[in-house]
Amino acid sequence: MERRTIINFVFILLLAAMAIYGVVWQQHPAWVTNLLFWQPKASRNLDFQLGLDLQGGLQVLMVADLPEGRTVGSQDMATARNIVENRVNALGLTEPVVQVQGSERIVVEIPGIEDPAQAVDTIRETAMLEFVTPPAGATAETLYAIRELQMPISTTYLMSEAEIQSISVMTDVLLFQTELTGGDLDSAYVVRDPNTSQPLVAIEFKSEGASKFASYTANHIGDVLCIVLDKRILSCPSIQTSIPSGKATIEGSFTYEEASQLAVQLQYGALPIPLKIESYKAIGPSLGALSVEKSVRAGIVGLAVVFLFMLIYYRINGSAADLALALYVLLNLLLYKLVPVTMTLPGIAGFLLSVGMAVDANILVFERMKEELRHGRSLKRAAEAGFSRAWTSVRDSNLATLLTCAILYLFGNAFAASLVKGFAITLAIGTVVNLFTAIVVTRTLIRMAFGAAGEWIQKHTWLLGL
Amino acid sequence: MINFVQQRHLFFTIAGVLIALSLVALVTSAVMFNGQFLRISIDFKGGTLFVLHFDETVEETAIRAVFVDNGHTGPIVQRLGAAADNTWQVRTRFAETEEVQRILDDLDAQVGHVNRTLSNWNTVESTVGAEVARYAALAVLAASIAVLGFIWFSFRRVPNPFRYGVVSIVAMLVNVVITLGFYALMGILQGWEADALFLTALLTVIGFSVQDVIVVFDRIRENIPRHRGESFELIVNRSVLETVHRSLATQLNAMFVMVAILLFGGATIKPFIAVMLVGMLSETFTSLCVAVPLLVAWEERAHRHALARAAA
Numbered sequence: 018m019e020r021r022t023i024i025n026f027v028f029i030l031l032l033a034a035m036a037i038y039g040v041v042w043q044q045h046p047a048w049v050t051n052l053l054f055w056q057p058k059a060s061r062n063l064d065f066q067l068g069l070d071l072q073g074g075l076q077v078l079m080v081a082d083l084p085e086g087r088t089v090g091s092q093d094m095a096t097a098r099n100i101v102e103n104r105v106n107a108l109g110l111t112e113p114v115v116q117v118q119g120s121e122r123i124v125v126e127i128p129g130i131e132d133p134a135q136a137v138d139t140i141r142e143t144a145m146l147e148f149v150t151p152p153a154g155a156t157a158e159t160l161y162a163i164r165e166l167q168m169p170i171s172t173t174y175l176m177s178e179a180e181i182q183s184i185s186v187m188t189d190v191l192l193f194q195t196e197l198t199g200g201d202l203d204s205a206y207v208v209r210d211p212n213t214s215q216p217l218v219a220i221e222f223k224s225e226g227a228s229k230f231a232s233y234t235a236n237h238i239g240d241v242l243c244i245v246l247d248k249r250i251l252s253c254p255s256i257q258t259s260i261p262s263g264k265a266t267i268e269g270s271f272t273y274e275e276a277s278q279l280a281v282q283l284q285y286g287a288l289p290i291p292l293k294i295e296s297y298k299a300i301g302p303s304l305g306a307l308s309v310e311k312s313v314r315a316g317i318v319g320l321a322v323v324f325l326f327m328l329i330y331y332r333i334n335g336s337a338a339d340l341a342l343a344l345y346v347l348l349n350l351l352l353y354k355l356v357p358v359t360m361t362l363p364g365i366a367g368f369l370l371s372v373g374m375a376v377d378a379n380i381l382v383f384e385r386m387k388e389e390l391r392h393g394r395s396l397k398r399a400a401e402a403g404f405s406r407a408w409t410s411v412r413d414s415n416l417a418t419l420l421t422c423a424i425l426y427l428f429g430n431a432f433a434a435s436l437v438k439g440f441a442i443t444l445a446i447g448t449v450v451n452l453f454t455a456i457v458v459t460r461t462l463i464r465m466a467f468g469a470a471g472e473w474i475q476k477h478t479w480l481l482g483l
Numbered sequence: 484m485i486n487f488v489q490q491r492h493l494f495f496t497i498a499g500v501l502i503a504l505s506l507v508a509l510v511t512s513a514v515m516f517n518g519q520f521l522r523i524s525i526d527f528k529g530g531t532l533f534v535l536h537f538d539e540t541v542e543e544t545a546i547r548a549v550f551v552d553n554g555h556t557g558p559i560v561q562r563l564g565a566a567a568d569n570t571w572q573v574r575t576r577f578a579e580t581e582e583v584q585r586i587l588d589d590l591d592a593q594v595g596h597v598n599r600t601l602s603n604w605n606t607v608e609s610t611v612g613a614e615v616a617r618y619a620a621l622a623v624l625a626a627s628i629a630v631l632g633f634i635w636f637s638f639r640r641v642p643n644p645f646r647y648g649v650v651s652i653v654a655m656l657v658n659v660v661i662t663l664g665f666y667a668l669m670g671i672l673q674g675w676e677a678d679a680l681f682l683t684a685l686l687t688v689i690g691f692s693v694q695d696v697i698v699v700f701d702r703i704r705e706n707i708p709r710h711r712g713e714s715f716e717l718i719v720n721r722s723v724l725e726t727v728h729r730s731l732a733t734q735l736n737a738m739f740v741m742v743a744i745l746l747f748g749g750a751t752i753k754p755f756i757a758v759m760l761v762g763m764l765s766e767t768f769t770s771l772c773v774a775v776p777l778l779v780a781w782e783e784r785a786h787r788h789a790l791a792r793a794a795a
Binding site for chain 1: 536583598599606619622629689702704740741742746752
């Protein structure tokens with residue numbers, strides 16, 4: 018037997034051991050998961066990532082709702098994404114995902130959620146704008162620190178008297194008194210200070226808000242009034258005079274961009290662009306588990322038939338192909354964990370189908386081998402000829418598949434169909450792994466078998482399905 | 484040797500009949516469903532799709548009544564799976580979150596308890612249909628050009644490589660028409676709707692549709708220098724017969740897996756798998772019985788023209 022064959026065989030065994038360890042073992046020590054340097058540090062693991070359709074949950078797709086002809090800047094989308102993410106995180110659920118898709122869509126996925134309706138409300142709620150009086154104990158430094166650190170604060174908005182009472186006795190909680198809310202606001206825009214040409218944000222209250230604001234400012238000259246958005250302090254200007262007109266300016270050492278961003282936030286709620294919900298999807302958690310169970314069962318049955326077929330039809334060659342196919346399954350699953358690839362229902366179906374197609378390369382080789390044997394070649398020469406002659410077919414058809422994967426991927430990307438994208442990635446991984454297992458692994462195994470018992474097999478060609 | 488290629492008139496007739504039937508199915512669908520050649524799912528036209536799992540046996544009319552009472556006139560209510568599953572699919576217009584909540588509460592009170600953990604609902608507001616259809620058409624076009632270019636390049640050493648690319652694409656398009664026709668038919672018979680999954684399946688079918696073609700062409704490429712003096716028809720025929728075992732064995736394996744998923748997998752991906760199954764079957768047919776004979780027909784025609792020109 019050639020040295021190279023033996024080296025290949027050892028390498029394949031190592032790879033198989035690694036794949037079995039990664040796929041079959043449920044627990045992996047920290048030093049193993051820490052090797053996955055390309056995954057984000059906080060969530061390195063060797064678990065399957067299940068898509069929403071498999072673990073249940075909520076998916077909300079939001080689209081920028083702008084008048085005809087206006088386009089969205091990527092910076093605005095990024096800001097909107099961050100704000101939406103903050104709101105979703107505030108729900109305190111595990112592993113929510115918030116992503117910008119395409120140029121004007123944001124997708125929110127929350128796995129395993131119990132009450133999707135409430136979550137949808139939270140996500141699309143326009144941000145809460147409040148004008149609040151800081152508690153007596155808060156110094157200017159404290160307010161500055163809270164603002165800089167973007168710490169969430171407690172306000173009395175929608176609290177009952179009893180709640181306010183019980184919180185005010187807690188000495189370590191700063192409770193801000195809500196005076197006015199965004200509902201009282203009519204408009205907000207940027208102006209420049211006529212003297213210093215410093216940018217300012219001008220706000221105008223609706224008539225009812227204006228009178229509340231007038232009486233408040235009259236009574237609090239010299240005090241600080243904080244502007245709070247989604248429970249985070251934006252700025253704390255001090256009241257210079259009483260303002261009966263309902264028009265006020267917010268001063269701060271803003272740049273023009275900062276001022277206009279604040280104005281936009283005050284106008285639209287927190288979002289720099291108005292978003293509307295384009296679609297949402299809620300999937301019961303047990304439904305996902307049921308789908309996994311059914312797919313696994315279908316997969317086992319289907320693969321068992323493929324394994325049996327190869328064994329019965331191609332005998333010795335077939336058993337080599339079956340071993341290679343088992344490695345194909347393991348390596349694919351390992352890669353899904355390593356990359357990681359999110360598993361979805363169509364993704365699993367695509368993977369199972371790829372196993373069915375993966376034997377194609379082997380079938381091409383084996384049929385070729387049989388032909389060569391019929392032409393009277395010796396066993397070893399027939400085997401080598403089978404592999405080398407079938408290679409061009411295998412190469413070309415797999416390249417064509419990879420081409421399609423690229424097109425599928427681009428297509429999925431273009432209109433935010435993560436389903437299509439996931440499927441394309443699974444198929445591409447399968448195609449590449451298949452080239453390795455069907456050619457390198459099968460050839461090594463067959464060379465070993467023919468090297469060990471070639472003469473005997475030559476006398477019993479029925480063992481090759483001839 | 485069986486003369487496979489000589490049967491090409493029969494094959495072309497069968498292909499013609501299949502194309503005609505597909506077109507009939509597509510047109511029938513368009514007539515029945517307001518110009519939709521395929522029934523379009525809410526993914527593309529907007530609306531709400533509920534899959535409701537009840538804890539007890541319920542009546543279709545009771546479900547319908549709840550939807551109508553909530554202002555959803557004309558919901559499409561269908562049973563999903565076996566009667567014992569108590570699972571129903573309801574399609575209706577776009578519903579706000581609060582509306583969904585109200586409908587679910589009303590179903591609980593008036594029809595039977597809806598098991599939330601086994602149910603799902605999906606609502607889409609905007610109509611991105613035109614956009615998606617355009618992208619899908621673009622993807623098919625891109626795939627066609629990519630495949631034409633790839634085959635043309637890959638078979639650059641055989642005479643007339645361009646023909647190989649063209650007949651592959653003709654076969655691919657025939658395959659697409661047959662697959663679309665099948666789906667239109669299932670839309671008429673079973674209410675199947677074209678959704679994002681269907682598009683994925685269709686694009687995959689396109690991807691695999693040149694697999695068999697490439698294998699046969701590869702064998703032709705190999706056989707041309709080996710059998711000099713043999714007619715092109717004979718060489719092609721020999722190549723088909725030499726590779727037909729492989730085509731059938733591969734087809735069989737893919738079918739094992741797909742049939743297993745159809746039998747044991749979840750109800751929601753059945754249309755997805757069925758499209759692939761039909762696409763794969765039709766792929767083998769179009770490869771062997773359309774692309775390959777077409778190549779021979781083209782060659783003979785060119786040959787006759789050359790002879791005619793020589794005689795004149």
